[in-house]
Amino acid sequence: MVFNSLTFVAFFIVMLILHNLPFSWKVKKINLLLASYIFYAAWNPPFILLLWLSTVIDFFVGRALYTQENKHKRKVLLVLSLIGNLGMLCFFKYGGFLLENFTQLVNLFGMDFHPAKPNIILPAGISFYTFTTLCYTVDMYKRKSEPVKKLLDFSLFVTFFPHLVAGPIVRPPQLVPQFETARSATRQQLLQGLLLLSLGLFMKVVLADSMLASPADTVFNAHGPLNTLDAWMGVLAFSGQIFFDFAGYSTCAIGVASCLGFVLPDNFLYPYAAIGFSDFWRRWHITLSAWLRDYLYIPLGGNRNGRFRTYFNLMITMLLGGLWHGANWTFVVWGALHGFYLWMEKIVQHFSTLKQAAMTSVSSAEIGVLGVLPGELKTKTVRNFLLAMVTFFFINVTWVFFRAPDFHSAWQMLTAMFTHIPNGQVLLSTLSIIKVSVIVILLVAFHWMMRNTRVLTVAAKMPWWLLGLIWAVLILLLVWSQESSSSFIYFQF
Amino acid sequence: MTNSPFSKAGILMLVLVIVSLTSWECYVRSKGFETSYDDNPALWADKRADVYEPADQSTVFIGSSRIKFDLDIPTFESATGDHAIQLACVGSNPIPILENLAADPDFKGKLVVDVTEVLFFSTSPHNVETPLKNLKYYKDRTPAQRVSFQLNHLLESQLAFIDKDRLSMNAELGNLHLHDRPGVFGEPIFPVEFGRVRFNRQEYMTDHFVTDTAARNQVKGIWAFFAKMSKDPPVSGPKLDSIFNVVKIAVDKIKARGGQVLFVRTPSSGEFLFGEKMGYPREKYWDKLVSQLQCPSLYFLDYPAIAHFECPENSHLSQPDAILFTNEFIRILTQEKGWKFRNLPAVVK
Known part of the structure; x- marks a missing residue:
């Protein structure tokens, strides 16, 4: 859903109420995560699967990258993660573009190649969340920061609805620590x-x-x-x-x-x-x-x-x-x-x-x-x-x-x-x-x-x-x- | 926190917003405005989704603005017992919508196609923009957009100041009528009392508009402006044959599934009708169309009861005339064209 819609106004009011009820922090985080999935699925529900896939793979690959001592295995993991993330981005965002350019190129060399135009729908925010998860993977490979301990926190880091579809592109150290301890907004905030x-x-x-x-x-x-x-x-x-x-x-x-x-x-x-x-x-x-x-x-x-x-x-x-x-x-x-x-x-x-x-x-x-x-x-x-x-x-x-x-x-x-x-x-x-x-x-x-x-x-x-x-x-x-x-x-x- | 201005500012903002909006609502109501709906793709898509209702319980209408004004939906629904699904689009060619319904295997119902020659027999891409935009919206609409539509309906049904075409910021700024440079195409602005929209997408002109000669002349002037702007001669030859062919293919598809299709030429009058007769002679366009389609049709001039209407601005019926037209239209459908409705069995003479 978009911020400038009545659906969002209703959604946000419900979220504010839920977030300020006396639930445990874990329950509030689950609320936020579910709300983020609803926020995203309100565009095109099937694309939520891509988001889950990206989240789960990067969580486990990120942890393995950080803990794995074997250099070759670490490199293989990094390459697999990059191929997974960038491959998904390339397919959805650049699939048609690459095919079009390839077609023009081979036709330039005399080949009569005219493939059907692919009908690929771009999942909302894929460029943003791919960059969000990519930086985690690279950080883990370089051991720049500690791996996120809980899948719930990592999922929320990737999916948190305010930044999910158009940024700001957040880094793990900017957001993950905020999920580790209970927080609610002060009146000023x-x-x-x-x-x-x-x-x-x-x-x-x-x-x-x-x-x-x-x-x-x-x-x-x-x-x-x-x-x-x-x-x-x-x-x-x-x-x-x-x-x-x-x-x-x-x-x-x-x-x-x-x-x-x-x-x-x-x-x-x-x-x-x-x-x-x-x-x-x-x-x-x-x-x-x-x-x-x-x-x-x-x-x-x-x-x-x-x-x-x-x-x-x-x-x-x-x-x-x-x-x-x-x-x-x-x-x-x-x-x-x-x-x-x-x-x-x-x-x-x-x-x-x-x-x-x-x-x-x-x-x-x-x-x-x-x-x-x-x-x-x-x-x-x-x-x-x-x-x-x-x-x-x-x-x-x-x-x-x-x-x-x-x-x-x-x-x-x-x-x-x-x-x-x-x-x-x-x-x-x-x-x-x-x-x-x-x-x-x-x-x-x-x-x-x-x-x-x-x-x-x-x-x-x-x-x-x-x-x-x-x-x-x-x-x-x-x-x-x-x-x-x-x-x-x-x-x- | 004690020195922070946010709390007091927030309260002041709330008070100012509530007072301003309440005053605004009272003001526009005092000026005679009633609730009206934005005839946008969301409203169209909401109606498009209804075409799958059982064929014996609904009738779909497509066309241009005339059928939106001329068909009085409450009259039609109470007389026939059918749900009238209005899919016509103002100022546009309905053929893309006809093709869309024809291509939809789940649509097997009754369809009325309104023909305004200058739009129906047009090859201008501009005339299919709105139907294509509406169809795209219907195809792509998201769950969030459906919820927003329902919430917006709640507000639009209560607040008269929500009226994008007449009371929004851009509409009010447009009323400044600033002089443009030579060569700039200025979209004509219709009087505020012409073309109010109900939730069922029926349009109507207010009683005040009907009695206001200046406003009626303003709209007549707009029709003249459009007529002058149209530089291309009416379509003919292979292009016209191609239109007939496209329409026939679509109609045949619907009929093959058990659907019923009827073409109607709704009333116009005065100079507008004269211009239409000159530009689109009946025998070359309407008669040829219906003879090729082999489906029931209705040309208003063939029926004395609906041939006499004087349209206030030469192109659309007033509300009282729309009721008369609708009643006669139903009578012709049932008594002469063999259409059956729940409340009215067919009586073919």
Whole structure:
């Protein structure tokens, strides 16, 4: 089920009541686990079997990896686990894509091969829970942390409904210890959680679905050349939509977990105020970028083997990060563009003093995919704002490949954005242009204002009446939008 | 905790939300709004699931908006004893739904197909978007969506302010009528009192709309706008033959399973009817269709009792006329077309 549905509201109320009844901690955990399975099965019940399979195999393989002393057996176990997890992901997510590319390739060499198009349904959240279980397996192989003692705790770690289908991608040490001792939310946690849930739903329902989805869809679904203004408005609309949609989901997830007394990691930190592309990846889908850093970039060698190898590793990480988002070459190009931006940034840094500054301020909380945030970039100067706007501009260019259904559409969009096309289609109404402009300007301004703080920190400092008023406006706009429960964009990834 | 603003803020939020929503509900009711339902894919899918009811207890209707307005479901149900399952979609071609029912071996019931020529004999992909979207939703709907639908029904049946087409944020913003750049296609906005939807998917125009000349002219203007927008000539030749063929295959499948199919041309009037006669001459479209299908049909102009209606906006019947039409429609079905209903045995003259 999705957070923005009445089913979830009913489900969540029941969960809150059950979680606060005087049951033993074990019973409460079983409740949470069953609820998580119901949450997942409410989409497509048969896919629950995949989740069980993944959970059980990884629990026992993880334990064996940790306890097994024989190196060869450990390697065999690791490979089997990786094949199992990634094989499942490849089949469901990339099966059609691989077959399509294979067909094109062999036809290129003169073979007349036309297989039937496979009808594979992508299980919701498979990319997310596969990464969650993969990191456990790798951690056990490296003996980075203790194996989870109980299958119940491990199942709950994998399946816990707030993060199950679209993250944040959690690591065992972040969540498993929270299942080991009894916990319920304090009144403060409950209220903060409800505030975050309201904010997340507002972002998703009001801003992403009600305001920005239509202009973005109109422009990206257009056939034929576009007017420059419409092309830019479409891209900006999608830029806002993808943020509000995904960050909205993460905010809901963190809020829901907080209402139950659990803490999930932040996933977004005002990414459109990023200064530079490494800063962007410290702020956008943080748990994925950290995962890619720890389980792909660093194992590939990171920056330990010279500059050329660093650049190569960086590009591989971004290409695979792109492919993770979807089985389409456009996502690979999206990743490649980000890889290229990071290359350029590294080259610039190499010849500037920023690199020096980066080395002097180390705060573990701020380490993203590409290391620490240079202290110089924390200040809100006009220069930094301009740099943030340049970054935002280039990020918008990448969204064209992320959203366009194919390269032809992406090229058409880029052509319209950067050249004047006589008689380009004029698509968007004045109202749509106003909506996109106002929301995107406010979005960027809000990100800039908030870039060094957190929403709950700001809320806690507000006068209670102002906070109550803002909270009420969020809820009323949510009701007024009257949007039905559409899926989150990241569910398809 | 003592300095935390969250508790007080939460209480204030609750008070403000409750007061605002209550006031809003009172306000919209004072403006004459009644509860109305969002005619979305969830509501359509709910009705689609009913087509498996026994053939002697239900009749399925497909088509465009006319049958939604013109068939008065309470009248039909009380007179016949049948459950009327309304699957018609506004502004769309019903052929995808006809094909879907034909391909479903479990559907063996009575089917009425409403024909609005400009939509039925159309090859425009735009005209099949809604049926295809509804069919996809029906096929893919999840248990969670079914529960949400039931909960939403509870709210929609009680609260008048839940009215996406008229009272939502986007609907209200649309009422600003901002001037667009030349070349922008602006979806016309219908008056709020045209096209209210009941839970059974029957649409109706309010009494106020029927008496409001300006509102009726506004809708007539919208029909003229659509007519002007349609640049392609009416379909003919092999494309038309292909439509006949597709429909015949579907109808034959249903009939082969013991199902009954009837085609109906519901009333229109004034300039709209004149334009339809010009663009889609009866002998070239309707007559050819029904002669090829060899199944019962009903063209409103052939029956004096339903040929005289003046549609308020030239294309759909008012509520009182819909009741008259439905009664006569039932009479024709039973007395002339041999259809049997639980409450009304067939009396073929």
